Amino acid sequence: MGKGDQLLEHVLIKYRWLFVCFFLLPASFLYELWSYFRNLIVFKLSSAPGKHASKVQKVQQQVVFAKRAETFYFKRSASINIINIKTFPLTIIFFQVREWNKNGQQGHMCTARPGWQTMSFRQGLYKKSFYKVEVNLVDVLEIDTENKTVRVEPLVSMGQLSASLAPLGWTIPIVPEIDDLTVGGLILGTGIESSSHQFGLFQHICVEYELVLADGSLVTVTKDSDPDLFYAVPWSYGTLGFLTAAKIMIVPCTKFIKLNYKPVYSLNDAVKEFSEASASKNQFVEGIMFTLNKGVIMTGNMIDEPQPCDKVNKIGLWHKPWFFKHVESFLVTGKRASEILPLRDYYHRHTRSIFWELQDIVPFGNNRLFRLCMGWLMPPKISFLKLTQTDAVKRLYENNHIIQDMLVPITNLKESMQMFNKETKVYPIWLCPFKLPADPGMLCAPKERMFVDIGIYGVPDPSVNFKPMETTRKIEEFVQKCEGFQMLYADTYTTKEEFRRMFDHTLYDRVRSKLACTKAFPEVYDKVSRAARY
Ligand SMILES: Cc1cc2nc3c(=O)[nH]c(=O)nc-3n(C[C@H](O)[C@H](O)[C@H](O)COP(=O)(O)OP(=O)(O)OC[C@H]3O[C@@H](n4cnc5c(N)ncnc54)[C@H](O)[C@@H]3O)c2cc1C
Numbered sequence: 001m002g003k004g005d006q007l008l009e010h011v012l013i014k015y016r017w018l019f020v021c022f023f024l025l026p027a028s029f030l031y032e033l034w035s036y037f038r039n040l041i042v043f044k045l046s047s048a049p050g051k052h053a054s055k056v057q058k059v060q061q062q063v064v065f066a067k068r069a070e071t072f073y074f075k076r077s078a079s080i081n082i083i084n085i086k087t088f089p090l091t092i093i094f095f096q097v098r099e100w101n102k103n104g105q106q107g108h109m110c111t112a113r114p115g116w117q118t119m120s121f122r123q124g125l126y127k128k129s130f131y132k133v134e135v136n137l138v139d140v141l142e143i144d145t146e147n148k149t150v151r152v153e154p155l156v157s158m159g160q161l162s163a164s165l166a167p168l169g170w171t172i173p174i175v176p177e178i179d180d181l182t183v184g185g186l187i188l189g190t191g192i193e194s195s196s197h198q199f200g201l202f203q204h205i206c207v208e209y210e211l212v213l214a215d216g217s218l219v220t221v222t223k224d225s226d227p228d229l230f231y232a233v234p235w236s237y238g239t240l241g242f243l244t245a246a247k248i249m250i251v252p253c254t255k256f257i258k259l260n261y262k263p264v265y266s267l268n269d270a271v272k273e274f275s276e277a278s279a280s281k282n283q284f285v286e287g288i289m290f291t292l293n294k295g296v297i298m299t300g301n302m303i304d305e306p307q308p309c310d311k312v313n314k315i316g317l318w319h320k321p322w323f324f325k326h327v328e329s330f331l332v333t334g335k336r337a338s339e340i341l342p343l344r345d346y347y348h349r350h351t352r353s354i355f356w357e358l359q360d361i362v363p364f365g366n367n368r369l370f371r372l373c374m375g376w377l378m379p380p381k382i383s384f385l386k387l388t389q390t391d392a393v394k395r396l397y398e399n400n401h402i403i404q405d406m407l408v409p410i411t412n413l414k415e416s417m418q419m420f421n422k423e424t425k426v427y428p429i430w431l432c433p434f435k436l437p438a439d440p441g442m443l444c445a446p447k448e449r450m451f452v453d454i455g456i457y458g459v460p461d462p463s464v465n466f467k468p469m470e471t472t473r474k475i476e477e478f479v480q481k482c483e484g485f486q487m488l489y490a491d492t493y494t495t496k497e498e499f500r501r502m503f504d505h506t507l508y509d510r511v512r513s514k515l516a517c518t519k520a521f522p523e524v525y526d527k528v529s530r531a532a533r534y
């Protein structure tokens with residue numbers, strides 16, 4: 001690398017904030033504005049629910065077309081096979097055939113959602129070669145307060161869903177905290193939040209899935225109508241079919257939450273407080289560890305209205321400190337404290353600082369003056385950050401940064417913390433308890449157990465000699481020994497055999513062979529392993 005390139009690389013890394021502040025923030029704002037008005041018009045015209053059936057038909061047509069195109073290329077039969085599909089515009093077919101042909105005529109399919117839009121550090125290599133199916137389904141379809149369900153399309157985001165439900169006094173029981181997470185990604189990957197100790201993972205609040213299968217047929221499954229497929233869908237990462245709608249439980253909600261902060265000053269205390277809180281009746285439980293021995297355990301409950309003497313802290317306002325910094329401040333006072341927060345501010349509490357990831361990108365993002373002047377533009381859209389990140393920044397993250405969520409039984413919390421401390425010394429660490437019911441599927445377990453998600457996001461301490469692959473492999477091995485799991489949005493460095501040991505593939509394999517998925521979709525491992533992502 002020449003001197004000029006080195007200088008450029010240095011500037012791009014060190015001064016990424018310049019680009020972020022002067023370009024990405026306004027771009028993100030304009031995008032939010034556009035999507036706000038688009039959603040408003042769609043909602044006012046109520047056109048979305050009516051269009052669902054025809055949009056799903058388009059998905060089916062593309063799948064049928066992919067199958068026919070495959071037959072055509074392998075058997076070299078007449079092109080009439082392809083053009084025969086009614087109502088599908090010819091031009092699109094020709095373009096897609098050309099694309100599919102150019103890309104090596106592979107039979108596997110994936111959604112056409114570009115990799116830069118997904119909530120993961122990397123993008124799938126397969127997005128370059130697979131046959132891409134447009135699943136342009138972005139709307140809330142029906143809010144049924146009588147049966148306590150909401151029916152949504154897969155690209156509905158958490159921000160959009162909480163904005164739709166909260167004014168009506170309802171919420172889904174688990175609202176994963178980053179606004180742009182989508183229902184589809186959370187069902188086919190997984191979702192977790194501070195209410196998961198009561199409700200489980202995102203899949204456990206879903207009651208019905210509508211899917212387009214590998215043969216182009218449309219099915220609607222519940223745990224009673226087709227338990228095999230119903231339980232195989234979560235964690236399948238889009239390798240059983242295309243999700244076109246989901247029915248999710250809703251529960252009544254109030255406008256406020258009372259949040260209690262309990263500072264802890266030793267690992268033993270932290271584990272004790274956190275485990276007790278996870279087994280309690282509190283509606284929300286979360287912990288943030290700022291060192292191995294110091295952290296804050298939070299419990300919360302919805303309340304109807306604040307008392308006149310209560311101070312409401314609107315932590316979502318643009319000029320408020322980042323949430324994790326606010327939490328850290330309770331370590332200084334050392335006292336238990338409580339405060340009232342608006343519920344939506346609480347749900348989206350980690351959005352403005354992208355947990356603690358934004359401090360590496362905009363180092364002065366939590367500065368009071370910056371917040372006052374520019375805070376309303378924050379955060380930049382994760383997808384825009386991803387789209388515009390340079391190779392130098394990517395390499396920097398690859399070699400000096402770790403982003404992993406490890407799900408281990410809560411009884412292994414102490415040794416897990418000690419292990420991650422030894423291998424990474426990354427702080428803050430996110431702790432979120434969740435109940436894992438004894439359901440069939442990838443996380444099949446003999447009995448219901450309490451787990452904890454340990455989220456490690458950040459730069460390992462120089463003293464630990466962090467090596468991305470070796471360190472992650474050690475952690476993965478440890479997690480496997482604890483009978484735990486790794487979240488799939490992050491890279492897995494396991495071998496396929498190790499991955500199949502970590503996740504129970506019995507039901508998944510059976511459903512894949514029953515639904516003829518093997519030719520249509522890759523296995524989960526081939527979408528999430530480090531080798532499958534760039
Ligand atoms: C009955 C009903 C049906 C609906 N049906 C549809 C539909 O079919 N299709 C559809 O697309 N929409 C639907 N909506 C949603 C509607 O379009 C949204 O309300 C719209 O997006 C505008 O939202 P808002 O102004 O209430 O959001 P705002 O509250 O202004 O939120 C806008 C954005 O800011 C974020 N945000 C808000 N508060 C916070 C906070 N405290 N912290 C961090 N981020 C925050 C949100 O996540 C969101 O992305 C429906 C809503 C209702 C009530």
Ligand SMILES: NC(=O)C1=CN([C@@H]2O[C@H](COP(=O)(O)OP(=O)(O)OC[C@H]3O[C@@H](n4cnc5c(N)ncnc54)[C@H](OP(=O)(O)O)[C@@H]3O)[C@@H](O)[C@H]2O)C=CC1
Pocket residue numbers: 109110111112113117118119120124135154176177178180181182183184185186188189190191192193237238239241242243244487488489527
């Ligand atoms: N608090 C939390 O729980 C958090 C969770 N996450 C993780 O982020 C991910 C979700 O991110 P998001 O950007 O929403 O989703 P992604 O685009 O990352 O989707 C995840 C997977 O689901 C597949 N998928 C999504 N929608 C469909 C569909 N309609 N039909 C078929 N397959 C589909 C995708 O398939 P394809 O590859 O074909 O596009 C992809 O393999 C999850 O893995 C989640 O665990 C991240 C942050 C926080």
Ligand SMILES: CC(C)=CCC[C@@H](C)[C@H]1CC[C@@]2(C)C3=C(CC[C@]12C)[C@@]1(C)CC[C@H](O)C(C)(C)[C@@H]1CC3
Pocket residue numbers: 119120121192354355357382385386389393397403405453455457487489
């Ligand atoms: C289960 C839970 C709570 C998971 C939280 C995961 C987040 C911390 C992850 C999800 C997406 C994620 C990997 C991301 C990044 C940081 C960590 C994130 C936000 C960033 C913003 C880091 C900076 C990078 O240049 C880039 C922009 C590509 C990514 C994008 C995705």
